Amino acid sequence: MADGNAETEFLQKQFYIPSYLLDRELPTVIITSVPTCPVIFFINTKSGGQLGASLLLTCCQIANPLQVFDLGQDAPEKILCKIYGNLERLISNGDNVAAEIKKRLRLIVAGGDGTANWLFGVISDLKLANPPPIATIPLGTGNNIPFSLGWGKKNPGTDRQSVISFLNKVCSAREMKIDSWDIVMSMRAPRPCDAFAPVDLPQSLGALRLVPKTDSDNRDNNCAFRGAFWNYFSMGMDAQVSYAFHSERKVHPEKFKNQHLNQRRYVKLGCTQGWFCASLFHPESRNIAQLAKVKIMKNPGHWEELHIPHSIRSIVCLNLPSFSGGLNPWGTPDNKKQRERDLTAPYVDDGLLEVVGFKDGWHGLVLLTPKGHGTRLAQAHRVKFKFRKGAVDHAYMRLDGEPWKQPLPEDDGKVVVEISHLGQIKVLATENCIARSIDSGSTSHLTESVDELSESTTVSINT
Template sequence: MAVELAEFLRKKFSNLVKEAEENDPSGLLLNSRFQSIIKDCTTKMTISSSTASVNREFLYDLIDALSECRVFAYQHKAALNKRLLLFNLFAEWRFTRKMKTRLSGIQDKFTSLDVGIDSNPPRFFPLERQTYRPHNASEIKGLDEQANTIEQLLLRRTEFTAIGIVGMGGAGKTALAQKVFTSPVVRGSFEPMIWVCLSETLINKQEDLRVNVVKYILEALEDDVDELTSDLGIVELLGRLNSKLLDKRYLIVLDDVWHINEWYADLGFRLPEGGRIGDQFSHGLPKKSGGVVIVTSRLEQVARKMVGGKYLVRLKSPLSNDICWDVFTDSVKEDRIVNDGHHILEKMREEIIRKCGGLPLAAKTLAKIIPLQIPDLESNRFLREFCIPDHILVPDKNVETNLHMPKCPVLVFIGGSPEEKLLDTFRSLLNKNQVFNFNLSEDNEVLPKIYENLKKLKLDGDGFASEIQKRLRIIIVGGDVNAKYLLGTICDLRLPESPSIVTTCLGSENHIPISFGWEKHYLNADSQSVTSFLDEVMKAKKIKTDSWHIIGRMQVNRPIASPVPQTDLQNKESGSGFHQRFWNYFSMGTEAQRWRAAAFSSSWTIGKIANVRIMKWDQDLEDLTIRQSIRSIVCCNLPGSPAALNPRGVPNVKKKQDRDLTPSYIDDGLLEVIGFEDGTLKGHGIRLAQVRRIIFKFEKGSVEHVKMKIDGEELKQSLPKDGVFQIEISRSNQVNMLATSDCQAKSIRDYNTYGDDGTEEDTE
C-alpha cells in the first residue's frame, strides 16, 4: 500500500501542475521550478518498498507547496482587480521569495534521498479523475445560489439550452453540476440524464475521441454499441444518437472539458429542415424538445466556444470557511481513514481552512492527504510532551520563543549494552541534549549541572524552569549498578523534592525495575518501542521508596546508637572500608559473581563469624539471634531479590507475633532481614527481622574477607587481622520512583490496599 500511495502522489502532483497551467498558463507562480521538480520525479525517483515512505513525505511537501501557490495566485489576482498594484507586487515578491526557499529545501531533501532501483518494481495504478455522483444534492456543500439559478433556467426554458460553468481548478465546477444533476426537481423534469467525463485521463487515446464520446452516450441509452455500430463511422453514430434522443427532454453533462475542439463547438447549432446529419457533435443533439447540455471547464474560452456567452456561470467567490470545513469533513468521512471528528483534525481546523483558500477541491485533496499523516502528526504532538528546550539543559543558551510546556519532561540516561542504537533512537525522537550516555565520563556530572542551571533560571524569575523542575522525570536505562549510581547522585543533590525516577531493564542485573513493574517494558532500539515506553512513563504513578546508607570501616569508639557522622558518609571509599547507598538489597555471605559458592569455608556460617545487632523501630540496639545453618543474609528493601524471587515470605500469625513483624512496605523505614541456608538463594528463605538499623561486627581473625553485593555491584572486603571491622546499615532518605500497574512494591500510604492472609510461606 505504501508504494501505491507514493505513486499516486507522484502522478497527482504532475497532474495538478498540468491542471494549473491549463487554467491559466501565466498564473502559476514558479512554474519553471515546478516543471524541474516534475522532471526529477520522472527521471530520478524510483518508488520501491524501501523508498516509498521517504518519497511519500517529499511528495506531500510538494503538493502542499503547489496548493499554496495556486491559492495565493487566485487571491492575488482578485486583489489586483482592486488596483492595489504596488502593495500586491510587494506581496507577490515576498511570497515568491519565501516559496523559492521552500522549494529549494524540498529539492535538496529529494537529492539526499536514497532512490536506489528496486529489482522488482511494483505495478502502478493510474491516477484518474473520477466523477462522483452523490445520491442527493444535500451532500454537496455551498453553491446553493448558483445551483438555484441554473435550475430555474432549466425549468423555465422549453427550447434547447447549453450552459457553461467555468472557474479555476478546484473552484467547484463539477460540484455545482452535480448539485443540479441530482436535484429532485431536475430529475423529475428530464429523462434521460447522462454524465460524461471528458477529462483527458479518461479518454482512450487509441480510439477516436468523437467515437468514444458518442459510444459512451449510446451505452448510457442502453444501446448495444459493440454489436450494432461496430462498422459505423462518426456520422452514422451521431445519426443513431439523434434518433435515440428525439422528442425527449434530455440532460447531458460534459464534465471537465480540457481542449478546444471544433467537433463539439457551437452545441446550440440547429440543422435546417431536411438537413443531413454531419460529423459535428451538435448534429446528434435534437433541439426541439427542450434538451439541455451543461459543460464544465477550467478554460472560459473552451466553454464559450461550446455554449456561447449568454448562459455562462463563472465561479469566482471562494466558499465560506464553514462550508470549506464541511467539504473537508465529508470527504474524510467518505474515505473512512480516520473519524471526521478526530482530535488532531479539530486542532488543525484553522490551518486546514486557511490552506483550502475557499476551494472545494483543495478541501477534498487535503482530506485525502492529512488523514494519512495523522499517525506522524500524533507522534510528533505526543513527543512534544517529553521534550525539554535547550536553555534548560545548556547554561547561557538563549530562551526560545513560543515555548511549549511539556506534560512529562524527561532526562534519559542510557548505559549497558547495546546502548548506541538506543541512544540514537531517543535522540532522534527527543531533544538530543536531554539524552545522555552513562558510559561517557563527561555525562556523569550532567545532572548536578542541569539542576544548577535550573536554580539559576529560577532565581532570574524563569517560571518555565520552575515548572519543568516540578514535572521532571528521569529515565535510567541500564542495570542496577547504573541505577544505584544515579539515584545516589540525586540524593547527594539534597533537593526539597526528588524528581520521579523510572529504571528499566537493560543488562544482566535488573531487579529494581522488576519491583516497580517495568520488567514487561524491555526497550528495543526501534522508534515504536521507545514511543510506547514513553507513553508508559507518562501514565506511571509516583511511589516513594526508602534509601539506605551502608558503611564498612574499622570500629570507632562512639555511642553505638548514634547515627553515622556526615564526615564518614562523605568518605565513600577508602583502603580500609567503604560507604555507599542502596535501594534494593544488600547481600553477604554468597559468592558475588555466581551466587553459588559461599564466601566462607563450608563450616562457617554468619552466626559463627559475625555478631549481628539490630534496632527495631526506635528502640535500643539488640542482638539478632541467627540459626547456625544460616550461611547468607539479604537485607532487602524492595520485593525483588538477587535470585529474581520474592525472598520475604509471609510467616503465619504466631511467627509474625514472635518476631514482631509487620507487612512489608518500601517506604516504612524498615529493612527486611532474610536468612538463607545455602548460597543459591532459592526459595523464600527465613524472614528474621524488620530493622531500622543493623550492624555486622567481624572480630579479628574470624575470616580473611567477606564478599557482598549491593544493588548488583560486587564487593570483596578484606578484613583486618587485628581489630574489629563492622558494616553498618541505616536509613538515609526517600526518592520518588515511578511504578506501572504491575508494580510489586507496596506503599504504606496504600495500607488498606494490601492485606496479609496469614498463610505460611516460611521455609523454617
C-alpha cells in the same frame, strides 16, 4: 508523511525539552506550550550487551539529543547540577516555562540495578528541594529494582515504537517514595605492610568512599567507608557467586551480550561455586554466625544481638521485595506468625529492613514455590555486623546487585558494617508494581486478603 508529522508533534508536546533550558550557552527562544512530561535519559551503554548503545540512538532520534546522556561519557551529578543551575537562573529571570519544566521533570535511568543505584545516589546527594522521580529501564541481569516498581525484568525493546510506548508509561506512572539506606564500614586503616590489595569497587559503588574520622578515632588509626542502597545489602555465598559472574564478565565482555544467556550462565556459576552443596564445599568459617556477630535495633537506642543459625551462609538486608531476578525472600508471613514474632507487613517506605538468611542454593529455590521464603530473621531500623577477629581474610558483599570482595585485616577485631536509615527518594511505579507503600494501603490490604486464602499452600524452610 502526515502521520510522521503528527507523531513528531505529539512527542514534542509530551516529552521534548527546548535546548536553551538544558544549556545556558544557547539563545533563549519563545515557547508557547510546556511539554506534559519532560524527561532526561541516563543510559548505561555498557549494559545489556549492545542494547544500551541501541537505546541511546533511538532516544536521541525521539527526543532532543541534549536530553539524552551516556553514563559512560557523562557524570550524572555534573549533568544534573548544570541543568538545575540553568533552570534556577532562568526562573530567577522570570521564565515561567523553566519553572514548569523543573516542576514536571522526570528522570529515566537505563541499565542494571547498579546503574539505578548510581543515579539514586546522585539524586540523594544533591539534596534538591523537590527532587524528580525516577523511572528504571531494565537492561541488566537481575533487574530487581525495575521489577519491584513494575517496569519488568526484561528489556522492553530499543526500537522507536517500544521506546515511545515506554515513555507513555513514564508519563502515566505514579510517584512513590522508597527508603534510602546508609552503609558504613569501619576498620583499622591499612598499613603499607598489609598483604591485601585495594578494593576494586564497581562504578555504582563509587559512593562507597573514604570518610574522615574524628581526631580521637584517628589516634586509633581507624578509617571508614560509606555507601548507600535502595534494594538490598547481602553478604556470603550469594555475593560470592555474583562476584564470580561479574569478574568473568569483566574479562570476557563479548560473552555477555544476551540477557537470557547471562541468567543461565549465572545459575551455572552458582553450581560451580558450590552454592548448591555449601555444606560440603564450604567450612563453618563461611557461615554468617562464624563470620560476624549481628546486632539489630528495633527500638531507638536499643541494640540487641540477633541469633543466626549456623546453617545460614548468606544474609540479606532487604528493602524492596525482589532479589535474585524477581524472587521475594521475605514472602508474606501469615497473621499468626506476625503476632507471634512481632512482625509487620513489609513496606518500602516504613523505615524497616527485612533481614533474611539462606542455607544454600536449594534453599533459594524454595522461593520459586507458592508462598516460599527464606529464613526470616528479623525486621529492624538498623543492623550492625561486627566481624570476628581472624575469622577470615575477606568477605563477599553486594549492594543492589553490585558485588565486591572485601579484604579484612586478620589482626583487627574492630571491623564493623553498620546500616541505618538515610531518608527517602521518589521513584516512578506502574500498575504492575509489587512494592507496597504505606501511602497505597488499599493495594496491600487486597494482597494480604489473597495471601490469607492461600496460607494452606505455604512451603518454606524455617520461619
